[in-house]
Amino acid sequence: MAVAIEFREVTKTFKGASYSAVNHVSLTVNEGEFITILGSSGCGKTTLLKMINRLYEPDSGSIILFGEDISTVDVVKVRRRIGYVIQQIGLFPHYTVGENIATVPKLLGWEKAKIAARVDELLDLVGLEPKEFRDRYPAQLSGGQQQRIGLARALAIDPKIMLMDEPFGAIDSITREKLQDELLNLHREMGKTILFVTHDIEEAFKLGDRVIIMNEGTVRQFDTPEAIIRQPADPFVQSLVDSAKAKEAFWREYL
Amino acid sequence: MTALILNYFRENSGRFWGMLAAHVQVSILSLGIAVLIGVPAGFLCVRWKKAQKYITGLFSVLRVIPSLAILLLMVPIMGTGTAPAVVALVLLAVPPILMNTVAGLEGVPPFMLETAEGVGMNPTQVWTKVRFPLAMPMILTGIKTAAVEIVASATLASKIGAGGLGDIIFAGIGLFKTELLLIGGMSVALLSLLTGLIFAIIEKSTMKHRTV
Ligand SMILES: Nc1ncnc2c1ncn2[C@@H]1O[C@H](COP(=O)(O)OP(=O)(O)OP(=O)(O)O)[C@@H](O)[C@H]1O
Numbered sequence: 001m002a003v004a005i006e007f008r009e010v011t012k013t014f015k016g017a018s019y020s021a022v023n024h025v026s027l028t029v030n031e032g033e034f035i036t037i038l039g040s041s042g043c044g045k046t047t048l049l050k051m052i053n054r055l056y057e058p059d060s061g062s063i064i065l066f067g068e069d070i071s072t073v074d075v076v077k078v079r080r081r082i083g084y085v086i087q088q089i090g091l092f093p094h095y096t097v098g099e100n101i102a103t104v105p106k107l108l109g110w111e112k113a114k115i116a117a118r119v120d121e122l123l124d125l126v127g128l129e130p131k132e133f134r135d136r137y138p139a140q141l142s143g144g145q146q147q148r149i150g151l152a153r154a155l156a157i158d159p160k161i162m163l164m165d166e167p168f169g170a171i172d173s174i175t176r177e178k179l180q181d182e183l184l185n186l187h188r189e190m191g192k193t194i195l196f197v198t199h200d201i202e203e204a205f206k207l208g209d210r211v212i213i214m215n216e217g218t219v220r221q222f223d224t225p226e227a228i229i230r231q232p233a234d235p236f237v238q239s240l241v242d243s244a245k246a247k248e249a250f251w252r253e254y255l
Numbered sequence: 256m257t258a259l260i261l262n263y264f265r266e267n268s269g270r271f272w273g274m275l276a277a278h279v280q281v282s283i284l285s286l287g288i289a290v291l292i293g294v295p296a297g298f299l300c301v302r303w304k305k306a307q308k309y310i311t312g313l314f315s316v317l318r319v320i321p322s323l324a325i326l327l328l329m330v331p332i333m334g335t336g337t338a339p340a341v342v343a344l345v346l347l348a349v350p351p352i353l354m355n356t357v358a359g360l361e362g363v364p365p366f367m368l369e370t371a372e373g374v375g376m377n378p379t380q381v382w383t384k385v386r387f388p389l390a391m392p393m394i395l396t397g398i399k400t401a402a403v404e405i406v407a408s409a410t411l412a413s414k415i416g417a418g419g420l421g422d423i424i425f426a427g428i429g430l431f432k433t434e435l436l437l438i439g440g441m442s443v444a445l446l447s448l449l450t451g452l453i454f455a456i457i458e459k460s461t462m463k464h465r466t467v
């Protein structure tokens with residue numbers, strides 16, 4: 001299996017901060033893996049993700065995508081190879097749904113007919129009726145619909161790598177469950193490499209082939225959900241697993 | 256009084272339309288130049304923070320000077336006629352356009368810009384496809400403010416020989432003819448209202464995503 005993403009001793013310290021947001025992280029992600037990144041607020045998940053599409057530059061260390069050190073590749077080129085769903089959704093409010101999804105194809109100069117067909121295909125894919133939604137503005141969508149469009153936009157040019165920063169935050173648990181299942185289906189069908197940030201342990205364990213557990217800028221454990229639950233690497237991971245178990249026990253009382 | 260006004264239009268309608276046309280012409284010309292200065296200057300302010308201090312400083316000083324004073328100050332420098340009037344009106348109109356351009360561009364949330372970069376726009380595309388369009392409502396408001404100010408102040412500009420509806424008013428003052436004051440004043444007021452209305456329509460059509 002090809003290696004899709006490799007971090008080598010990557011460190012990032014923001015100006016004026018006394019600690020590193022990401023601290024000597026080394027890890028390897030294989031092509032086609034669904035990786036979730038779990039950790040509490042401020043532990044460096046977003047920073048880790050943004051270094052992959054060079055929105056942030058590491059202070060030291062290197063990041064390699066499919067064998068290529070990204071610091072040697074043109075920034076715009078790197079980004080157009082990666083689908084990115086940002087934490088704040090970030091749909092362009094002055095573009096319609098269709099125009100939002102078409103953003104990157106347009107930048108790449110695709111033909112109109114090809115773009116229109118792709119937009120409809122993606123709307124179908126994320127479960128929204130093209131005729132109904134194509135010409136709406138983001139302000140006319142619910143939060144969950146907006147997040148679907150954000151996902152569709154990131155998928156537009158069929159990138160091999162998807163970075164998703166808490167794409168299902170601020171969504172009710174039923175819709176969230178549904179979107180999670182849809183995403184798993186998408187992953188199975190398309191075989192993309194996905195990095196998915198969340199601070200919800202159930203979500204991380206449900207979606208991830210492997211889970212990266214972060215704390216204070218470092219990777220505490222990077223393994224399959226099963227291995228993490230069986231053998232937490234350190235007290236921090238242990239406490240995370242315990243808290244999930246406690247929640248589980250709480251629900252069991254009512255069954 | 257109504258009779259006097261009707262009589263004026265019967266005898267002078269040609270001259271009236273001429274003055275109205277001159278007024279509109281001077282206003283549009285001044286507004287056009289002010290936009291061509293104000294918007295790029297605002298862009299420079301945001302693009303190069305260092306420039307901001309000087310550019311906004313300069314224009315906020317100019318802004319404090321009353322429009323009549325600017326008009327009259329132009330006479331010893333440029334003489335009388337349309338040119339000095341346009342210069343004075345431009346000086347008057349640039350500050351609101353500049354300030355709103357700066358505020359509009361800076362009001363675009365950072366995550367929006369990051370999204371634009373994240374999907375692979377180059378720096379120019381981030382400006383033209385995202386930052387300027389999102390700042391457009393603010394910029395338009397600035398242009399509207401400027402336009403209304405210009406239409407009103409162009410009245411004074413006739414004092415330095417630029418023509419326009421001010422001619423009727425100053426004639427009315429000189430000849431103690433109330434009907435002339437009324438005709439001139441009302442025309443300017445209507446023109447200002449119309450200007451505001453035109454911009455309201457433009458704003459509406461460029462901001463579909465906010466109003467629907
Ligand atoms: N642009 C920035 N400038 C300065 N400091 C930053 C910046 N972005 C993040 N940080 C800091 O870096 C650390 C890691 O932030 P990061 O956004 O990666 O956390 P996160 O794990 O994504 O948190 P959350 O779950 O709340 O989104 C935090 O302490 C944060 O304050």
Ligand SMILES: [Mg+2]
Pocket residue numbers: 045046047087165
């Ligand atoms: Mg984050």
